[in-house]
Amino acid sequence: MTQEATFKKVGQSDQRMYGEPGLLICGYTADQHQNLVKLLEQIDLATIPLIFLNSDYAEYTLKKAFSLPDRTGYDVDSDLPASMIMSGFSESELHKLISSYRKLGLPNPLWASLTPISENWKLSDLLNELKAEREAFIKRQKNQSKS
Numbered sequence: 001m002t003q004e005a006t007f008k009k010v011g012q013s014d015q016r017m018y019g020e021p022g023l024l025i026c027g028y029t030a031d032q033h034q035n036l037v038k039l040l041e042q043i044d045l046a047t048i049p050l051i052f053l054n055s056d057y058a059e060y061t062l063k064k065a066f067s068l069p070d071r072t073g074y075d076v077d078s079d080l081p082a083s084m085i086m087s088g089f090s091e092s093e094l095h096k097l098i099s100s101y102r103k104l105g106l107p108n109p110l111w112a113s114l115t116p117i118s119e120n121w122k123l124s125d126l127l128n129e130l131k132a133e134r135e136a137f138i139k140r141q142k143n144q145s146k147s
Contacts, residue, residue, distance in 0.1 A: 017094070019087035019114040022049045022066045026127070027082035030075040032106060037074075043100045045093060054078040058124040062087075062114055065123055081127055082107040087114035110134060 025036060033052055040046050052073030057065055058080070066087050084101075086094060098111065110130035112118070118126060 014090045014092055016088055016090050017086070017113055018116060019066065019119065021047075021088035022051065023087070023089075024051050024053055024062070024065055024083075024085040024123075025078075026053045026080040026085075026123070027078050027107065027109065028052070029077045033074055035104060035106065039100055039104060040097075043096050045097065048089075050074070052076065052078065053080065053123065055080055058122070058127075060123050061120055062123060062126065063119040066114065066119075080123075081110055081131060083110040083112065083127055083130065085112045085114065085126070089113070 023040075025033070028036065037046075037050065040048065040050070049070035051065060051068045051070070053060075053065060054073060054076060055078075057068075057073075062085065084097075086097070089097070094113070101109075110127065112126060112130055121129075
């Protein structure tokens with residue numbers, strides 16, 4: 001999967017990124033779900049559909065997961081890695097979410113944005129890819145700090 005993944009720096013425009021607006025949320029407890037909903041209300045993103053996923057949905061493609069009804073899985077603990085997968089966000093909304101999220105003191109999630117390629121990936125495959133990328137990034141940083 002790595003050879004198909006491409007990274008592009010996110011700007012600050014109001015142009016919408018790929019897909020219909022939505023947010024897949026994985027790896028949080030039911031109590032943390034309430035904090036995430038409040039956060040989105042505070043930053044004027046309350047109308048974005050939220051889908052809370054656990055391992056029951058691991059084999060769903062992202063496209064199928066984003067088609068689930070708003071608030072699917074709300075109040076159900078998730079055993080997946082903490083992650084936020086965005087669809088249809090503007091670049092400015094993405095930045096607003098990430099910067100506001102950091103103030104909550106919740107786990108550092110894996111962040112991703114839906115693309116035409118990734119929408120056909122299984123959730124489990126995307127999460128594994130994101131974990132591997134994070135580990136490689138941390139390893140690179142450690143190696144650079146030793147030099």
